[in-house]
Amino acid sequence: MIVYCQKHNIFALTRMLRILLFVSLISCLCSWVLSYWNVEYNSGFHALGLYHGAVELSNNRSTRGGTKWGGFEGFSTQWFPDIDVYYAGTYQVWDVYIPLWIPILLCIGLLWITEYPILLSTRRGKRGQCLKCGYNLCKSNGKCPECGTEFDPELLKKLQIKEPTEKQPT
Secondary structure, three states: OHHHHHHHHHHHHHHHHHHHHHHHHHHHHHHHHHHHHOEEEEOOOOEEEEEOOEEEEEOOOOOOOEEEEOOOOOOOOOOOOEEEEEEEOOEEEEEEEEEOHHHHHHHHHHHHHHHHHHHHHHHHHHHOEOOOOOOEOOOOOOEOOOOOOEOOHHHHHHHOOOOOOOOOOO
16 A cells, blocks of 8 residues: 555656646746747836746846836847956946756756656557566566566556458459
């Protein structure tokens, strides 16, 4: 019972991780599209903006807060991360730029890492192979001769893809 609960928790956590990664990927892609319209939110002390394919975080002390749409300024893209530090009057201002392709690639890579084992085991099950090592289990009964993994032969027969039979000429 304890093993089942631990497996169930791991499956639930990986499912939640996949959903979170998918939502993160969609939000990064939407932010990337919006970034070409120069969207900025300024709290009066910190500013968060989307500019030319990058996220900008700044401590620009503007007196005016709120959201600003800068308008479309073309498809020039900031490809590399950047940190700008300068002085505006008597105080130090910093701007940090993070290109959005970085979190997009991270989300795609993590989604691939979490989805690939599931896709692989599903494909192996449909082909009648051991889910762990890929050995052909067509003539085996309950245990993989290669790695020793136990399986249900009836369940394996249900999962296998039925190959179309050729029609005999009449």
